[in-house]
Amino acid sequence: MGYFLQQLINGLTLGMIYGLIAIGYTMVYGIIGMINFAHGEIFMISAFISIITFLVLGLLGMGWVPLALVLILVTTMLLTAVYGWALERVAYRPLRGSPRLAALITAIGMSIFLQNYVQLLQGARIKPLQPVISGGFRFLSESDFSVNLSYLQIFIIVLTICLMLGFTALINRTALGRAQRACEQDLGMAALVGIDVDRTISLTFVMGAALASVAGLMFLLNYGVIDFYIGFLAGIKAFTAAVLGGIGSLPGAMLGGLLIGLIEAFWSAYFTVEYKDVAVFSIMILVLIFRPTGLLGKPDIEKV
Amino acid sequence: MAVASDAATALRPLDPAYVLKEAGAVAAIVFALSISLVGFKTEDVPGGITVVTRFGAVAIVTVIAFFGRLGLILLREGRPFPVLVTALPFALALFALLLWDQLFAPEIGLRRFLPFGDIIVNWLLAIFAAILAGRAAWTFRHEPREQSAEEREKKMDRVVAAPVQRAARLVGPLLLGFAIILPFLPIADRRLLDIGILVMTYIMLGWGLNVVVGLAGLLDLGYVAFYAVGAYSYALLATHFDLGFWICLPFAGIMAAFAGILLGFPVLRLRGDYLAIVTLGFGEMVRIILLNWYDFTNGPDGISGIPRPSFFGLPFVRNPPEGTETFHSFFGLSYSPIDRIIFLYYVILLLALATNAFTLRLRKLPVSRAWEALREDETACRSLGINPRNTKLTAFAIGAMFGGFGGSFFATRQGFISPESFTFIESAIILAIVVLGGMGSQIGVVFAAILLIGLPEFFRELQQFRMLAFGATMVTIMIWRPRGLLAHREPTIHLSDEKTPTGHN
Numbered sequence: 001m002g003y004f005l006q007q008l009i010n011g012l013t014l015g016m017i018y019g020l021i022a023i024g025y026t027m028v029y030g031i032i033g034m035i036n037f038a039h040g041e042i043f044m045i046s047a048f049i050s051i052i053t054f055l056v057l058g059l060l061g062m063g064w065v066p067l068a069l070v071l072i073l074v075t076t077m078l079l080t081a082v083y084g085w086a087l088e089r090v091a092y093r094p095l096r097g098s099p100r101l102a103a104l105i106t107a108i109g110m111s112i113f114l115q116n117y118v119q120l121l122q123g124a125r126i127k128p129l130q131p132v133i134s135g136g137f138r139f140l141s142e143s144d145f146s147v148n149l150s151y152l153q154i155f156i157i158v159l160t161i162c163l164m165l166g167f168t169a170l171i172n173r174t175a176l177g178r179a180q181r182a183c184e185q186d187l188g189m190a191a192l193v194g195i196d197v198d199r200t201i202s203l204t205f206v207m208g209a210a211l212a213s214v215a216g217l218m219f220l221l222n223y224g225v226i227d228f229y230i231g232f233l234a235g236i237k238a239f240t241a242a243v244l245g246g247i248g249s250l251p252g253a254m255l256g257g258l259l260i261g262l263i264e265a266f267w268s269a270y271f272t273v274e275y276k277d278v279a280v281f282s283i284m285i286l287v288l289i290f291r292p293t294g295l296l297g298k299p300d301i302e303k304v
Numbered sequence: 305m306a307v308a309s310d311a312a313t314a315l316r317p318l319d320p321a322y323v324l325k326e327a328g329a330v331a332a333i334v335f336a337l338s339i340s341l342v343g344f345k346t347e348d349v350p351g352g353i354t355v356v357t358r359f360g361a362v363a364i365v366t367v368i369a370f371f372g373r374l375g376l377i378l379l380r381e382g383r384p385f386p387v388l389v390t391a392l393p394f395a396l397a398l399f400a401l402l403l404w405d406q407l408f409a410p411e412i413g414l415r416r417f418l419p420f421g422d423i424i425v426n427w428l429l430a431i432f433a434a435i436l437a438g439r440a441a442w443t444f445r446h447e448p449r450e451q452s453a454e455e456r457e458k459k460m461d462r463v464v465a466a467p468v469q470r471a472a473r474l475v476g477p478l479l480l481g482f483a484i485i486l487p488f489l490p491i492a493d494r495r496l497l498d499i500g501i502l503v504m505t506y507i508m509l510g511w512g513l514n515v516v517v518g519l520a521g522l523l524d525l526g527y528v529a530f531y532a533v534g535a536y537s538y539a540l541l542a543t544h545f546d547l548g549f550w551i552c553l554p555f556a557g558i559m560a561a562f563a564g565i566l567l568g569f570p571v572l573r574l575r576g577d578y579l580a581i582v583t584l585g586f587g588e589m590v591r592i593i594l595l596n597w598y599d600f601t602n603g604p605d606g607i608s609g610i611p612r613p614s615f616f617g618l619p620f621v622r623n624p625p626e627g628t629e630t631f632h633s634f635f636g637l638s639y640s641p642i643d644r645i646i647f648l649y650y651v652i653l654l655l656a657l658a659t660n661a662f663t664l665r666l667r668k669l670p671v672s673r674a675w676e677a678l679r680e681d682e683t684a685c686r687s688l689g690i691n692p693r694n695t696k697l698t699a700f701a702i703g704a705m706f707g708g709f710g711g712s713f714f715a716t717r718q719g720f721i722s723p724e725s726f727t728f729i730e731s732a733i734i735l736a737i738v739v740l741g742g743m744g745s746q747i748g749v750v751f752a753a754i755l756l757i758g759l760p761e762f763f764r765e766l767q768q769f770r771m772l773a774f775g776a777t778m779v780t781i782m783i784w785r786p787r788g789l790l791a792h793r794e795p796t797i798h799l800s801d802e803k804t805p806t807g808h809n
Contacts, residue, residue, distance in 0.1 A: 035577050049340045055355040056344060082336040091779050098786035101523065104580065105739045108732050109778025116772040121341045127353055232728070236588070239581060274596040281585035288578055289570050 006147045007269045008262070013153045013222065015261020016160040020215035021238035022245070022253035023167070024084075024208025030184045030248035031204055034100060037107035038087055040235015041114035042209050046080040046216030047226045048118055051127055054220075065132060076217055077210045084209025088202055111231075119228040126227040129220060156218045163214060164254060167207075171250065180204060184248070233277070237264075240284040246297020255295060318381060327373040334369035338362045364419045368429065375436050384440035391440060395433035402426055424769055476747060483653055487646045497645045499761045501652050501717065505710055506757045508656040510737040510749035511663055512706025517735065518744035519672055520699035521679025523580040526567070526587025527734050530560040530704035532594060532726035534711025539607040539721055540600075549613035549716050553709060560708025561701040563590075568700035572693050575682070587731055594723040606722025612644065613651060613716050620644035648717055655713060659706050660746060666702070675699050733757075733774075740781050742788030751789060 021043050028036040053072045062068045091110045095103050136150030171177035179200045182190040191197045219234070220226055241260040245252025260280055267279045287294065343362045344355040375387045401418060418426045486492055486500060509531065516524045537556040541547050571582050594601045601607070612620060618631040620643055631647075632639045666672045674695045678685045686692055715721050737756055741748025756777065760770045781789065 029577075033577075035581065045341070048346075051353075052340055052344045052346060052355055055346065055353065059355065079336060079340050082333060086333060086337055091783070094783045095786055098782075100577070101739055101743070102782045102786035104523070104577065105736060106779050106782040109736070109775045109782065111775070112729070112732065112771055113775030113779065116769075116775060118341060120768055120772060122346055125348060127346050130352065236581075236584065240585070243578070243581065272596075275592065278589050278592050281589050284585055285570055285582055288574055288582055292573065292578065 002145050002147045003269070007265045009147070009149055009153060011262035011265030012258060013156050013261070014265060015241075015258035016156055017215045017218050017222070017257075018234070018238045018241045018260050019254040019257025020160060020163070020211045020218075021234060022241040022257045023250060024212050025239050025242040026245070026247055026250060026253040027180075027204050027208050029242070031180070031187070031201055032092070032096070032103075034092070034103040035107060035239065036092075036205075036208075037104065037235070038091075038110040038114055039208065039212060040231035040233075040238065041111050041118075042080060042084055042087065042231075043212040043216050043219075043234055043238075044226070044228060044231030045083055045114065045118060046076050046209075046213030047220045047230065048122060048127075048216075048228075049079050049213070050076045050217040050220050051129055051226060054129060054132070069132070073214065073217060076213045080213035080216070081206045081210045084205040084212075085202055087209075088205040092205075093198070093201075111235075115228055115231065122228065124228065126225045128225050131224060132221055152221055156222065159214065159218070163211065167211070168250070170207075176200070176203060237277075237280055240280055243284060244287050244294055246294025248298065249294070249296045252294055252296035316381060318383070323374065323377050326377060327370050330373040331366050331370035335362065335366045338365050361420065368419075372432070372436065375440075379436075379439055379443055382443065384443040388437055388440040388444070391433050391437035395430055395437055398426065398430035398433065402430060479750065480657075487649055494642055494645060497642070497649050499758055501645070501649050502761060503753050503758045504649075504652045504656050505714065505717075506734065506737055506753045507750055508652065508659050508713075509707060509710045509734045510741070510753055511656070511659045511746065512703050512710065513734050513738050514744065514746070514749060515663055515666070515675075515706070516699050516703035517738050519667070519679065520675040520696060522696060522699060523577070523735075524583045524700075524703070525580045525728075525731050525735060526583035526585070526590075527703070527707055528726045528728070528730040529567070529587040529590040530563055530707030531711040531714065531730065532590055532723070533563045533704075534560045534708030535715040535721050535726070536594065536601060536607070536711075537708065538712035538715045539610045542611050542715075543607060543609060549611065549712070553712055556712035557705040557708045560711065561705040563708075564700040564702075564704025565697055567704075568697045572696055584728065584731070587726075587728060591723050591726050594726070601723075604722060604724075606720055606724070608720045610715050610719050610721065612719060613647070615647060620647065652713055652717075655709055659709070664746065671695065671698055736778050740778065740788055742785075742790040745788065745790045748788060748790035 021039065024039045024042070025036060028034065028039070050072055053075045054068075057068050057071060062071070087110060091106050092103065095106055131152075133150070133152040133155060136148055136153070138146045138148055171180065179190070179195045180203070182193070182195055183197055183200050183204075187197055190200075215234075219230070237260055238257065241256035242253045243256070244259060245254070245256030260283075263279060263283060264276050267276045271279070339362055342365065343359055344357055346353050347356055371390075375391060378384070378387050398418075402423070405418070405423070419429065420426050483500070483504075487497060509527070513524065513527050516522050516527075534556040537559040538549070538552045541552045541555060542549070567583065567586050571579055574582055595604055597603070614620070615631050618634050620631050630639075631637075631643060637643075674685070674690050677688075677690060678692060678695055682692060685695075714725070718725075733756065737749055737752040740756065741750070741752035756774065760774060
């Protein structure tokens with residue numbers, strides 16, 4: 001029982017990270033119908049920006065952890081958002097209205113480019129970081145095992161929930177959110193009624209990158225090591241999460257992320273660690289075969 | 305002179321505040337992009353990591369962005385003169401410095417005048433400045449004219465793609481002839497032949513994938529899985545049962561084709577991007593299984609000692625075991641290690657040609673027509689009585705079969721395979737070759753493979769920039785020609801009563 005609960009906690013934490021990345025995929029897919037393959041690299045870049053900010057603050061003598069975390073969070077979100085914006089402006093906007101394959105190839109090209117860009121600038125070695133938030137609660141102690149809920153996990157879960165509440169309010173209540181939902185339904189029609197479509201799409205990338213950057217910071221805190229290659233696998237799993245939840249649906253992305261995190265945690269705990277990615281991909285394939293619109297997605301009717 | 309003054313009066317007046325604001329905005333964005341990853345570098349120190357600063361590079365990049373953008377604005381507003389007089393001397397000075405540096409070794413000490421520490425980045429800057437100057441010179445001669453993307457696309461089709469396609473009838477045999485005599489040319493050394501082998505492997509894989517992506521329109525991001533199946537089939541059959549390359553080759557193809565059908569079944573209902581992501585997942589699954597199924601595949605250690613191909617049973621070795629004939633002794637030649645490379649070169653040439661011939665013939669068969677119809681409209685196809693399931697499965701199987709052939713050639717060439725060789729990036733490269741060349745274009749695949757595989761191999765010294773340039777090239781080509789370099793296709797059927805065949809142009 002304790003073991004199960006522990007895996008539940010680990011899986012939820014992991015799932016929150018995937019969910020935050022998945023939102024970026026699902027929003028972009030919802031509006032312009034492309035897989036933003038480079039989104040995983042944006043996540044990776046944000047993890048690097050986080051670690052650099054950490055080190056710089058450490059050199060400046062910033063010792064108080066809560067303030068440091070807030071500063072890092074804000075810096076990383078801002079700087080990563082610029083990357084998201086630039087990515088759309090440079091690589092995707094010129095291709096609007098081109099064949100979908102062209103956009104996908106460009107995205108893959110961008111992904112390769114960004115990976116090597118970071119590798120060139122920061123080196124290929126893994127970057128370790130000492131634990132910043134340590135300690136936690138222990139409960140359900142049995143003879144040799146106790147469930148551990150660390151402060152870090154609480155931080156990740158609380159921060160994600162706060163972000164999700166704020167983000168939902170942004171989408172449902174503000175003018176930007178309205179414009180975004182309109183673009184999602186029909187780009188041409190939205191342009192006709194006076195919505196600045198280019199700006200809305202840019203801001204979508206900015207929001208997606210900002211959320212992914214929070215995930216990057218959490219990943220860094222949770223695992224303590226990053227390298228230039230983390231974006232690929234995390235990106236694919238987050239995309240799987242978006243598909244699982246129903247692509248285009250924001251609550252779906254979060255739900256999918258949580259499910260992927262749980263599957264991964266339980267599979268590693270009860271079966272084999274080596275095949276956890278195979279399990280994730282198999283589930284994605286099964287979902288797509290039996291429920292191609294995902295769990296919360298709208299059916300996609302194709303007309304001739 | 306009158307013309308010039310007319311043109312000058314026709315210019316819109318510049319608003320300096322606006323121009324500075326636009327250039328400043330670009331500079332600010334470049335600053336925000338570079339301050340984190342360029343401005344600080346993480347470095348290992350005992351017991352952890354620390355950061356060192358590189359603010360100089362950030363400042364230079366920002367300044368360059370500002371002036372580069374300023375130059376582009378001036379060109380857009382039809383004022384090339386200031387751009388030309390700044391960019392041209394700048395480019396020339398930089399080129400002169402760089403050449404000086406290359407020729408007379410760095411000890412003269414001019415290197416400190418270069419803006420960046422890295423020589424390659426300086427070259428890039430010089431080229432960028434030269435391009436800016438060139439565009440300025442061009443604007444002098446020609447009115448700046450707004451072209452829509454579609455216009456540009458059509459113009460490129462007419463000017464570049466169509467002549468190349470027409471010339472393909474001539475270029476194809478020429479290239480083929482060149483490929484055949486290449487090993488006997490004086491320029492052919494081991495390195496060139498190795499590059500040739502590599503390029504032709506990718507050409508063959510590109511032609512194979514073209515069946516799936518170009519003809520059937522099924523976006524496959526996991527093609528490397530079939531490549532891996534082919535390679536492991538040959539490696540395992542050869543090492544366990546002591547079979548030769550030519551016997552295993554068909555088996556490898558069949559195994560890969562089965563893998564294709566295996567993948568094909570579940571994904572038949574999926575379309576477009578979903579299909580892409582599922583095939584990607586499949587490719588990764590195959591790699592993970594190869595990595596972890598230690599008893600069968602030897603896991604991350606890979607399989608070594610894979611037999612090399614032999615020339616009708618004659619091996620390419622210097623000291624054969626007692627009583628066996630080798631290639632050089634049979635033909636009375638002296639032993640030379642390059643013989644084996646030349647032989648491999650011809651093997652892959654043969655395989656690639658077979659792939660080409662097969663796929664070209666395939667296009668005339670009903671099944672290929674069905675693929676193309678399915679690509680255009682699946683629903684309409686279904687109502688016309690085409691069975692989408694079988695049609696897609698044949699495409700997957702045939703494409704995968706060529707992947708398997710390519711894989712077993714790879715295994716025999718390397719003599720050693722491990723899951724490391726079958727990562728997603730390989731799939732991406734092969735797909736990029738097909739799409740950049742122009743989907744469905746056979747000659748386009750050749751050009752794209754030479755461009756993406758051959759050129760970077762020549763610039764091995766720039767190793768660390770190789771993949772960066774690869775990604776950037778993919779993006780640039782797609783933005784420039786979203787349908788691929790040689791995507792233009794002449795209509796194959798004309799109406800017989802077309803009135804003026806000579807009227808247009």
